[in-house]
Every structure is written in C-alpha cells, then in structure tokens.
Amino acid sequence: MQISVSGHHIQITQSIEAYIHKKLGRLERHFQPILSSQVIITVDKNTQKAESRVHISGTEVFAEAESDNLYTSIDQMAKKLDRKIVEIKRKLVSRRQTQTAITEPNTATD
Numbered sequence: 730m731q732i733s734v735s736g737h738h739i740q741i742t743q744s745i746e747a748y749i750h751k752k753l754g755r756l757e758r759h760f761q762p763i764l765s766s767q768v769i770i771t772v773d774k775n776t777q778k779a780e781s782r783v784h785i786s787g788t789e790v791f792a793e794a795e796s797d798n799l800y801t802s803i804d805q806m807a808k809k810l811d812r813k814i815v816e817i818k819r820k821l822v823s824r825r826q827t828q829t830a831i832t833e834p835n836t837a838t839d
Contacts, residue, residue, distance in 0.1 A: 730757060731765040739772045739799075748800065752807040753781070760814045762786045770799065779806040783814070790814060 794805035
C-alpha cells in the first residue's frame with residue numbers, strides 16, 4: 730500500500746511517518762486490495778487533527794479525528810478507518826452470498 734503523508738503547519742518527522750505507516754498497515758488485514766492512502770496532519774493552536782483518504786478497489790474511505798495529542802488523533806483516525814473498512818467488507822461478502830444464492834441453477838432433472 731502506498732501511503733503519502735503531508736502536514737499543514739507542522740513538520741512531518743520520521744517518527745510520525747513511521748507511526749502512521751504502522752497504524753495504517755494494519756488495515757490490510759481486513760481488506761487486501763488497498764491501493765493507496767493520503768494522510769494530512771493539521772495543527773491549529775491546541776488542536777491536532779489527522780485525516781485520511783484510503784482508496785480501495787471500487788470505493789474510497791474517509792476518516793478524520795481531532796484531539797489535544799497528535800498520536801491520539803492518529804489512533805482514533807485509524808480506528809475509524811478500520812471500522813469503516815470492516816463494514817465495507819461485510820457488505821461485499823453478504824452481497825456475494827445473496828447473489829450466489831439467487832443465481833444457483835436448479836439442477837433437478839426429469
């Protein structure tokens with residue numbers, strides 16, 4: 730997965746970027762064909778904001794989180810993305826199961 734990290738009013742250090750790669754790398758456990766991800770870190774006075782847009786085959790997932798601590802914001806954002814990706818995968822699996830149940834031919838012979 731390709732992850733691009735950018736910052737507004739903040740210098741992105743190697744430790745911040747490594748932490749983001751670690752957290753977003755866990756998303757591949759749930760949904761394998763994750764194409765890319767864009768993360769934007771913003772600092773406004775006492776508020777640290779992390780937002781991410783993840784490109785999955787067929788759709789795009791967006792999540793954002795704010796808190797006083799940058800690492801807490803990244804954790805909350807990663808949890809939101811995780812929940813959304815699990816929900817998308819659940820919908821795809823249930824849709825496939827209903828389609829195969831409907832399209833199975835009746836193999837009874839006369």
